[in-house]
Amino acid sequence: MKIPNFSIPLTEIALQKNIQLFVKREDLIDPKISGNKYWKLFYNINSYLKQNLENPFIITFGGAFSNHIAATAAVGKEFGLKSLGLIRGEELEGKWQDNPTLNLARKNGMEFRFVTRAAYRDKAALTQILQEEFPGALLIPEGGTNELAVEGIQFMLTEETKSFDYLCTAVGTGGTVAGISKFAEKNQKIVGLRVVKDDSLYNSVLQFSGRDNFKLLDADENGYGKISDQNVRFINNFKGKYGIQLDPIYTGKMMQKIFELIDENYFPAGSRILAFHTGGLQGIFGANEMLQKQNRESINL
Template sequence: MKIPNIHIPIVEIPTEKNVKLFMKREDLIHPYISGNKFWKLFWNVNQYLEHRPQNSLIITFGGAFSNHISAVAAFGNLYGVKTLGIIRGEELEQKWIHNPTLLSAKRNEMNLKFVTREDYRHKDQLTFFLQQEFPEALIIPEGGTNHSAVKGVKMMLNEHTKDFDYLCTAVGTGGTVAGIAEFCEYGQKVIGFKVVQDDSLENRISELTTKNNYHLIDASLGGYGKLNEENVRFINDFKAKYNIPLDPVYTGKMMQNVFEMINEGYFPEGSKILCFHTGGLQGIEGANMLLEKQNKTVIV
């Protein structure tokens, strides 16, 4: 898995307050393996492919609209590695063809195994049995978060990110905020915007980084994947003003909260704020399907 030979732009987003806001467009890193998903897979798969076994297989976990599932499937198809996705919700076995994320994964030749939500909650047990059945496989956790992923996230930081006072990212499973916190410059403050209500998240992050330079803010709107009309309106207005698409699960919620914090005076005057666009734009199609069923405004 090679580093794409492209420059990841950092673009300024005008504000009405005396702070400077920028976004690093990690969503442009790769057309199919975008944002932080690329970097979280980077170390994992490179270490595996260095000693590529005869029966190469990557196994991972995710929900119906998982960006991680989509990214792993695309990677496997691109590099000729078989992939297996363990999908939460056995009811999806009869419905996957109507799900844009799972349909894309199947088109990228990922095999899908659907499990009950109860079994999915016990992923440690599932992982144990999968290791017995597929001893040569690389098993990557849900969301791609592990210590190798944290090393990969380091690649999101460079000489162009050193001069910012605040580094902001959305938080799902914790790997990205842990990597940014671990490898950012001394004195930089890291803010993670939680898009999931998970009581174990703080402990998981503390296991992945030795630093305590980060602060978590609830941006979940009541649960993972939850949307409301205000959030959809913000995403559509943001694209119209700045020509930058935002996904509804991660970056859209983060940016809405960042703007609210700026308007409320959270950041000291003169602050330089950098937000990481972590991709996930493939999730827009699935979100719009749900919004259309509810006769609500869709994401354009």
């Protein structure tokens, strides 16, 4: 994987307040390995490829609509690596063809193992089994978050990002916000918008970052993967007004929460805010299938 030889654009979101809001379009970095997933895999893949193993093999974990699963499969195809995904939910076995994310991952060469939710929660036991079965494989955690992933996030920060007072990102497993926190300027404040209820996230981010320059705020009270009609309307209105596609799991909820915080005067007047668009747009297809089955409004593409 290479550092792109082009600048990721910063797009201003015009507001009627004395605050400047920009979006850094990390979703444009690569059509298949977009957003923060590119940078979280950057050092993991490059370090692994340097070993010049005879049969390189990537193994990782994820749910049915995981951006990380999709990105890892795409990386495997691009670099000629076999890939295996441990997928949460044994009920998906035999039905993965109907799942847009898993279907895409399989087209990129990923094999699957479907495990029960109880077994999936015990990642340590699963990891030990896999290490014994595939001793030369690269095992990447769920969501791609590990020390190498956090190091890779530094490339999301550039000379252009140094002028902002607040750096905002959606938070799932915490690797992205940890990397932003670790490599941000001393005067910058980091705001992580959580889309998952996990009380251990703060300590995890602090351990990876080593700095206490961040806050974690809840971006959604409906629960991870739950999509409200209000969120769908916000995503569609945002795209119509600003021309930027958001996803319903991460960036849509992040941006909606940022707008709420601005309305609540969370950010002081004159603040310059940068929100990172971390990709994940492939998840819209699965979300729309669910919304259509429920006779609800879909996300405009």
